[in-house]
Amino acid sequence: MKIMDVSGISQWHEPIPILSQTPFVTAVIRQEKTVLPVFDLAAFLHLTVQGSNPLCLRVKHVLGEIAMCIDEEIPVLHSCDPAALQTYQRQDLPTEGSYTNGLDEVPILSISRLGSTV
């Protein structure tokens, strides 16, 4: 995702489950006096969070900040020439395109379009 969508990264703490019928939004986390909804990105991507000390990625969302649990591996900041961005061919993710890293095509997750999923 684009760095301007990211508002912070911190240690992940156990979320507070909330019975909900909104897909992938079934918990909140409390950080001091702030309560953030948790978007279950791993479930959305059909993946499993790796590591025993996962991280909390806070991202800006049109409806308000949301939290996501991500792998314990520190995210890497990757600079990319806008001209190198390409259309992400697969339709399985809301993206703002993709870039090529070696042999890998890396999708750029669209937080705003994720909003239509949330």
Place this chain on the structure above:
Amino acid sequence: MGVRESMTETASPVSRSRFLIVTLGGRHLALEAESVCGLLTLDDCGNIEDPTIQGMTYRAINLVERLDIRNDQDGPTAHVVLLSERDARGSIQVARVEGLLELQQSQVLPLPMQFRGPERHWYHGMILFAQSIALVLNTTWVLREHTSGSGGQGNTLRYATDSKISVNNSRGC
């Protein structure tokens, strides 16, 4: 049991709301105090599922099932909370009663907008409580769904007692 103990904050009387904080399945839940008619211990209730107080029957509502949470409501600190709103009445069994909390209305946080399903009708918001949160249950939902539900909530034995603890003496339930 004194439910007015220690948790009441003092501040200006502007737009304040009171909540009974209970714990069920490890979750904190907040009940709007004006909907709470009283508390019963399990001893008060005996084995009766639907307590009847002063001729009013408070049919048991299974919150464990409704909220899909762990059932820990039979421990030594368990209580039955009597609820009413307009003509609807019901009772819920909780694992523990934490006490009454008085807050400014602004301290009740809205459910984040990302929750977009019917749960928006289930909860009236959230309260910061004990390093966690307490979800404010919508009493109307709790009671209405119960009323319009299957009705298969167990036996219809009746039990009368005057041992309920009034949480709100200013109104009849």
